[in-house]
Amino acid sequence: MAVMSFEGLRTNNHAIWRRIAFAIISLLILLPPAIPIVFGNKVHWIKGWQMYHDAGLGLLKGEFAIYRGEIVIKRLSPLQVIDLQRYPFVKGISAKFTEVVHARADLKTYAAELCSKMAADERLAYAGLASTHDGWINVDSDDVCGGTP
Structure with a gap:
């Protein structure tokens, strides 16, 4: 009969939590630019990206x-x-x-x-x-x- 080690479970939990944290951070980075496209500009709880909106303006x-x-x-x-x-x-x-x-x-x-x-x-x-x-x-x-x- 195999003996189960608690050390192996702890390591797997850390790996799972790291993957979940990575997925959440990735979604927070990737989704905000898409929200105005999907929901329109009426979404007030999150600001859409306007990268380089004013770069070079007035030069x-x-x-x-x-x-x-x-x-x-x-x-x-x-x-x-x-x-x-x-x-x-x-x-x-x-x-x-x-x-x-x-x-x-x-x-x-x-x-x-x-x-x-x-x-x-x-x-x-x-x-x-x-x-x-x-x-x-x-x-x-x-x-x-x-x-x-």
């Missing part, structure tokens, strides 16, 4: 130019205008970028520091686009510091 794609009269003195990238070498990046997660442009009117705020350093006979112009939730919009301006489009 500029174009070129600034400093003019004296009708002559271009210097051309600048949007990052050079706010005195950055590259976009902020913190511990593997893209930082919330505060210098953003959602409309032509935001260009003046974006370039405020550069505008304060420019001479009276100089003007700053921008030719390019800004990213929005609806795509890229044209935000060209002949006089960013003066605020005229």
